[in-house]
Amino acid sequence: MADVWAGVATPALLLDRDRLIANIARMQARAADLGVTLRPHQKTAKSRQVADLIGADAIAVSTMAEARYFAGAGYTDILYAVALGPARVDQIQRLEQEGVDIQVVIDSRQALEYTPEVGTWIEIDCDGRRSGISPGSDELLELAARLGERLRGVMTHAGAAYDGRTPEELAGWAERERSAVVTAAGRIRSIGIELEGVSVGSTPTALHARHLAGVTEMRPGVFVFGDTFQAGIGTCRLEDIACSVLATVIGVRPDGYVIDAGALALSLDRSTAGTDHGFGLVGDVDGNQLPGWRVQRVTQEHGIVSPGPGAGPLRLGARLRVFPNHACLTAACHDEYVVVSNGVVVDRWDRCRGW
């Protein structure tokens, strides 16, 4: 049998198309069940081919580079879901002049001084972590009134949901997201201002919400790939993880194997939920998990794999897959996807990069 990996230089970012499609279908079904629109956040995959598989009209992005890239791919309803500084205004206006319905978020009076005249969402704080204004504040009503017809809606993101471990905790965070934006929307409507969008979003809260009454859309991102963190909190199974880093064994040690995927190919993320997975769990070249195997240490271009029982010994040149702890960060180390399906390389997909 021909070596299907012969033309793939390692380290390489593999994307299992079949798992990807299943992950997308699962989130689409979830959105339908909850009665909300899916506005997929593109910060994880950053790929037009992945976005096209989801097939949503409206998307969210985390960088202006993503906004330009997806506009170039034909997307016209784009929410830039990060607060903007004054220096970004030119970029926003340029996209708007090209006919893109580019939308921004705002969470303060001061930002109103420079926020461009495009569709604007008020960001609501639901966890005290990062940004947004309180749903009960006077500033909320003042901003809504001053935005006038530009106001598209209210949105929030419970970054703190990533501290949740049990289904109950995650459902609690989903409810905190929901109640924060629904409260904010209600207060705005109560002063006679019409408001359409009520947006929440993260993969853990999307999958654990008990209901989303009053919400119109959700913006999960990492669901397309999953990762060991998400598996740890039960939002996917290990065997659902769609992206991995193909690596080659370049050293054999008494205590394990040296692979050619280190910090620059895997990222340093080890924020796995509950269990320490080192710098990633390890599978065989076909994508089957190897129980007990993980990347124990990394330097810039080297990973040290500690093996579990079975599957060894490996020789120099053997290939392994590393499943990421945090797919967004690992994928960002790479410029393209090597797309595989049924054990065969079927395509190469691009990724956008930068800001």
Add this chain to the structure above:
Amino acid sequence: MADVWAGVATPALLLDRDRLIANIARMQARAADLGVTLRPHQKTAKSRQVADLIGADAIAVSTMAEARYFAGAGYTDILYAVALGPARVDQIQRLEQEGVDIQVVIDSRQALEYTPEVGTWIEIDCDGRRSGISPGSDELLELAARLGERLRGVMTHAGAAYDGRTPEELAGWAERERSAVVTAAGRIRSIGIELEGVSVGSTPTALHARHLAGVTEMRPGVFVFGDTFQAGIGTCRLEDIACSVLATVIGVRPDGYVIDAGALALSLDRSTAGTDHGFGLVGDVDGNQLPGWRVQRVTQEHGIVSPGPGAGPLRLGARLRVFPNHACLTAACHDEYVVVSNGVVVDRWDRCRGW
């Protein structure tokens, strides 16, 4: 006064040319003092313009992408200082056919089966951490004999030196590097094999070695930029750090500021020596350290800066610089350098990326 940063979209990787030049001069003087050739490792800057400022004939690289990039920039003496798997052989041979003196490292009999017929260095283990063979082993002599005229020398790298904190500990690691390769070289010469190169290398050991008797070259990398880790172990001062990430304040919180530089712009490296610097120390827009300020938390595209005394309050749109904990990893988040000198943007330099 015109805003010199107006044309610089944040986050951006700034490179202070004057600090860079001083850092290079310091390492060149150090190499001269120690009586060894400087073979600068390009894994940190990955930039032809930085390499040209050093002006060394021979370089070391950590990826084949660097090897191709620097070959394209006119470098012809290139050591690919990472063990190679069989799949890299074609790439090595292609460079050799283009007239590049591309050299590889080897640390096992098995790798000899496929290592291409180019200049080869035997990697010596001096710290038990990653790769290399023992300087006292029979395998060393066998490899040296079988390599024949291809043998260029012996080389080592004490990654464990990064555990050192005091000048004494770092001098100890420098001596372990030196004695490992000098012992190995002596054993090879004792069986009648000529051997030219005896190579050690890291920035901490280069700067703390008491002497390098018997060594011919050293391969430090991060010295060009420095970082908060290097400052923590005394190999540079905080005010020597030549690269930083320019960021914009996009949120004002009761406990600090939200900036538009998060995990993807700074990296997640927090392996700072001794003191926890969060995800990087913070300076003003001109590059002066702000004592007590640091990046406390990051998400993908956001950093939360906890301020120290003074220099506040900042408004939305204010700019700050973040000094990296680990320059190699932070620089790898970016595709170009915005080069500054005396507070003015003077150039843009490229970086190579990938493998």
